[in-house]
Amino acid sequence: MAAHTIDWDALPPEECRRGAVAIGNFDGVHRGHAALLAELRRQADAINGPVIALTFDPHPIELLRPGQTPPRLTTPEDRTRLLHELGADHVLVLRATHALLALRAEEFFAQVIQERLDARGLVEGPNFGFGRGREGDVTTLARLCEPAAIRLTVVPPLIRDGMEVSSSRVRAALTAGNVREAASLLGRRYRLHGLVGRGQRRGQQLGFPTANLEQLQTLVPGEGVYAVRVPHQGKTWPGAANVGPNPTFGEMAWKVEIHLIGFQGDLYGWPLTVDFVERLRDTRPFQSVADLIEQLRHDIEQARRIADEEA
Numbered sequence: 001m002a003a004h005t006i007d008w009d010a011l012p013p014e015e016c017r018r019g020a021v022a023i024g025n026f027d028g029v030h031r032g033h034a035a036l037l038a039e040l041r042r043q044a045d046a047i048n049g050p051v052i053a054l055t056f057d058p059h060p061i062e063l064l065r066p067g068q069t070p071p072r073l074t075t076p077e078d079r080t081r082l083l084h085e086l087g088a089d090h091v092l093v094l095r096a097t098h099a100l101l102a103l104r105a106e107e108f109f110a111q112v113i114q115e116r117l118d119a120r121g122l123v124e125g126p127n128f129g130f131g132r133g134r135e136g137d138v139t140t141l142a143r144l145c146e147p148a149a150i151r152l153t154v155v156p157p158l159i160r161d162g163m164e165v166s167s168s169r170v171r172a173a174l175t176a177g178n179v180r181e182a183a184s185l186l187g188r189r190y191r192l193h194g195l196v197g198r199g200q201r202r203g204q205q206l207g208f209p210t211a212n213l214e215q216l217q218t219l220v221p222g223e224g225v226y227a228v229r230v231p232h233q234g235k236t237w238p239g240a241a242n243v244g245p246n247p248t249f250g251e252m253a254w255k256v257e258i259h260l261i262g263f264q265g266d267l268y269g270w271p272l273t274v275d276f277v278e279r280l281r282d283t284r285p286f287q288s289v290a291d292l293i294e295q296l297r298h299d300i301e302q303a304r305r306i307a308d309e310e311a
Contacts (some may be wrong), residue, residue, distance in 0.1 A: 003080045005057065005093040008100040011116055016090045017093045018257070019049035021113065021123035023130065025167075026055050028073035029082035031187045032165040034156040037086040038124060039155050043121040044089075045306060047151070052117070053088040053178055054080070071219035072284065074192060105136025121151045122130040127153075134140055156294040177222035178278040189229070189275040193217055194256065196267040208256035208296050210242070211267045213274070220256060227303035232270070236262050238307030240300050241274060244283040261304050278306050 004013055022044040036045055037053070044051040057076060061069045072280050075081065080091045094100065096111075102110065110132050113119050122145060130136040145152040157164040165185050174190060182190045194213030223244035230237045237260040244254055253295040258274055260267075280302055286292040 003084075003091040004093065008094040008097060008112070012092055013090075014117055015050060015118075016052055016092050017249055018120055019052045019089070019117075020044035020047060020123060021052045021054055021119045022123045022126075023054045023118055023128070025059060026053065027059075027070075027167045028170050028186060029079055029086065029171055030165055030167065030185050031160065033083075034086050034126070034187060036125060036155050036284075037088060039109075039153055040121075040123040041087040043123055043151065043153055047120045049120055050089040051087055052090050052092055052119075053083045054092045054094065054117070057093050058096055060096050060101055063096060063101060067158075070168070070171060071176075072217065073167060073190075075217050076141045078191065078193075086166070087090065088172060102132055103133025106141050106144065107131070108136070109141070109148075111131040113150070115150055117149055121153070123153045123155060124125060126157065172261075174219055174221045177224045177226075177279045179221055179226065179279055181198075182221075182276075188279060190221065192220065192256070192274045192276070194272055194274070196272055197271050197302045198268060200260060208259050208300065210259045211270075211272060213258060216256065221276055221279075222292075223254075223283055224238055225280045225283060225299050227280060227306040228258065229275045229277060229307050230258060231273055231275075232260070232263075236311070237261060238304045239274070240303035241276070242283065242298075244282075259300065261300055261307075279311055 004016060006012060010156050020040050022036055022280050032059050036050070040051050057270045059069050065261070074190070076093070084097045101235065113122070122141065124138060124141065126138055128138050159165070163169060172183050173179075173185065178293070179190055192213070193216070195215045196211040197214035221243055226241040226243065228239045228241045239258050239260045242257045246255070258272065280299055286295060
């Protein structure tokens, strides 16, 4: 298993050729992607070739409509790891450029799929689009695959609770703070990465020290208090996370603060990974510091119980 990042017009490594290929952004690597990768594995076994997940960096929308790119659900490293876990032998990342995005559908098919990948099978979802302005769809792909003797399989959408599983649906759940629904769609808890920075040490003064996460690379769940689990140095800690402002002290800046229950030590400067388990409550102002402390005690006990139950 390996990941390869190459220029879009470069010849891929030999081990990435003559296989079964799925093309997409794969953001979130959710249950719908898992269904697609399962079919891709079957097709690869049928042709005795490798399983290739082909994706792009940066996201094409970053080039076409700067500032309108939806927030990522996974870091590139997590995306690669998850695709491998779902059965990809190789994750091939093409460096997206305006030249790549200007290719007509037939040009992309001929230059990338046929010539460079020498693909023997393709697996896509029904909403797949390719070529300039996404002019090509699965009907176009079927028309091009037939004379090229490339087997095309279109995997139907995965439906959960009456709706299609999609990256957009995961984002909507997270924005609403519904981390339970997001986990159901993803097939795992939603994970946030950050670097612990210096805060105002307000939590420490209250008796509940927190790690303030900075340099966040992916979508932050909606405002609220959450039960979380935090792997750190070989152990996973239950924790409580506050996402949003601190209105009791008149601090309206949006922050992500994590209290690791039972942890002793200084986390400043450490990279930290946070898995969101359940939303506990809204953030709200309290009439007094004593009321806030009492609520924090309740939050931490509830977070500990939930995180331990789902260890």
